[in-house]
Amino acid sequence: xxxxxxxxxxxxxxxxxxxxxxxxxxxxxxxxxxxxxxxxxxxxxxxxxxxxxxxxxxxxxxxxxxxxxxxxxxxxxxxxxxxxxxxxxxxxxxxxxxxxxxxxxxxxxxxxxxxxxxxxxxxxxxxxxxxxxxxxxxxxxxxxxxxxxxxxxxxxxxxxxxxxxxxxxxxxxxxxxxxxxxxxxxxxxxxxxxxxxxxxxxxxxxxxxxxxxxxxxxxxxxxxxxxxxxxxxxxxxxxxxxxxxxxxxxxxxxxxxxxxxxxxxxxxxxxxxxxxxxxxxxxxxxxxxxxxxxxxxxxxxxxxxxxxxxxxxxxxxxxxxxxxx
Numbered sequence: 001x002x003x004x005x006x007x008x009x010x011x012x013x014x015x016x017x018x019x020x021x022x023x024x025x026x027x028x029x030x031x032x033x034x035x036x037x038x039x040x041x042x043x044x045x046x047x048x049x050x051x052x053x054x055x056x057x058x059x060x061x062x063x064x065x066x067x068x069x070x071x072x073x074x075x076x077x078x079x080x081x082x083x084x085x086x087x088x089x090x091x092x093x094x095x096x097x098x099x100x101x102x103x104x105x106x107x108x109x110x111x112x113x114x115x116x117x118x119x120x121x122x123x124x125x126x127x128x129x130x131x132x133x134x135x136x137x138x139x140x141x142x143x144x145x146x147x148x149x150x151x152x153x154x155x156x157x158x159x160x161x162x163x164x165x166x167x168x169x170x171x172x173x174x175x176x177x178x179x180x181x182x183x184x185x186x187x188x189x190x191x192x193x194x195x196x197x198x199x200x201x202x203x204x205x206x207x208x209x210x211x212x213x214x215x216x217x218x219x220x221x222x223x224x225x226x227x228x229x230x231x232x233x234x235x236x237x238x239x240x241x242x243x244x245x246x247x248x249x250x251x252x253x254x255x256x257x258x259x260x261x262x263x264x265x266x267x268x269x270x271x272x273x274x275x276x277x278x279x280x281x282x283x284x285x286x287x288x289x290x291x292x293x294x295x296x297x298x299x300x301x302x303x304x305x306x307x308x309x310x311x312x313x314x315x316x317x318x319x320x321x322x323x324x325x
Contacts, residue, residue, distance in 0.1 A: 001160065002031050003136050006148035009104070015039035015146075016102040018093070021055035024108035026168040027157040028149055032106070033066065039106060040069035042096055044089050047075055048173070055169050071096055082181070090251075097143050109134050110149040110157060115200055116189040120181065125256070129241045132204075132211050140249050150204070153197050154190065218242045218283070222324040224317055226250070227310075229324060230283040236263050239283050243276055246285055250274065267309050277307030289313035 017032065019025045019041040032039055043059045045052050056072055063070035073092045077084065093105055117133040124130075138145040149157065161168050177183040193200050218232040218239075228246055232238050240259050247254055252271055262268050267277040269288055277284040289312040293301075301311045304321055314321065 001152055001156070002028075002035060002148040003151060006136055006146050007035050007037065009137055009144070010037050010039075010106070010146060010148075013103040014101060015104045015106055016093070016096060016100075017041045017106040018089070018108070019043045019059055020108075020171075021058045021169045022108075022171055023154065023157050023161060023168050024110055024113075024149065026166060027160055028106065028108040029062065030164070030166055031148075031160075040071070040102075042071040042073075042093065044085075044092060045072060045074045046080065046085055048080060049171070051169060051171075058167065058169065082179070102143060104144045104146050107145060107147045108149055109147045110152050110154055111197070111200060111204075112154040112185070112190055112193050114150055114204055115193050116181065116185050119184050119189055123184075127237075127241075128207065128211055128214065129244055132207055135208070151201055153193050155194055155197075214238065214241060215245075221282075224319060226285075226287050227313060227317060227319075228283075228285040230285075232281055232283060234281050236278070239278055242283055243285065247274060247276075267307050269309060275307075275309035275313070277310055279305055279307050284310040286310050286313040289316050291316055 015032075015038060017025065017029060017039045019029065020043060029041070041059060041063055043056060045056050059072070060070055062068070071092075073088075075085065075088050077088075096102060097105075114134050118131050121130045121133065134147055134150055135145075136147050136150050138147075160166075174182055175186065177186055217235065218230050218241075220228065221231050222229040230242050230246075232242060240262065243262065244254060244259075247270065252274060254270060258268070258270060262276060262278070266279065267275070269275050273288055275284070275286050275288055284307050286309075288309075291312050293311060293315045297315055298311070300321070301314070306314060306321065
């Protein structure tokens with residue numbers, strides 16, 4: 001049931017499973033055990049439901065029974081939103097990665113999640129990159145995000161748990177259609193996937209192939225720390241896709257308005273953090289850096305067509321640009 005490439009990728013690595021005690025993550029827990037993949041677990045208590053305490057207790061029970069390290073964290077902020085919860089969760093993961101040197105985070109996203117995301121983005125207006133929000137193996141800056149269940153439907157996972165008499169919890173707040181994601185899930189995506197599972201699986205397979213073909217029109221030429229230099233075929237749409245993917249790895253999501261500004265101005269600072277530039281079929285990405293550059297280097301960078309918003313960070317790295325431009 002687990003994706004073969006994901007299983008092979010996780011072997012002999014230090015893996016951390018993002019656990020919730022729901023259908024998806026519970027199924028992934030036991031499927032990983034079946035494949036003899038070593039892993040520890042991390043779970044967040046958002047303090048939004050009384051049942052969350054029972055879910056934490058179940059996670060600890062499983063960790064003890066199967067000799068897994070478990071990490072828990074409570075969300076104690078006064079206000080709650082999906083975005084705040086996501087940021088809190090990923091900050092927690094980052095802490096664990098930095099402290100314990102985990103190489104992967106295993107996520108239990110499945111086929112219904114993929115289709116649900118596609119419909120949400122389709123309703124907003126999106127291209128292939130935006131429609132495909134989930135990938136089986138996604139490289140971040142200092143770890144890999146692994147989703148071994150992307151080809152498996154929710155119904156298949158539920159059936160697996162029930163056939164094997166494995167306990168799991170159901171979060172009933174997912175039924176509340178005042179949230180857009182839940183509305184799409186309840187009214188459209190779940191029933192569609194249930195009826196057309198094989199077709200949806202095949203469509204995502206083709207879409208991911210198209211995605212990979214798009215990226216073949218670009219190439220990473222040079223990288224040092226957070227400076228990235230790509231070449232591309234001159235198609236600005238390809239350039240935007242490369243920028244979008246790289247910034248996601250750096251924890252930054254860009255809007256359609258920001259994409260338009262990049263194409264119009266060819267240079268832009270995003271979120272006051274990251275400078276991007278397009279010049280001579282090259283894509284430059286670097287953190288914003290406020291230092292003074294000696295006059296001789298300013299002239300050198302000008303002659304070599306280094307975009308202005310990239311120069312300071314490039315200088316801070318002490319890179320011989322003759323080797324990369």
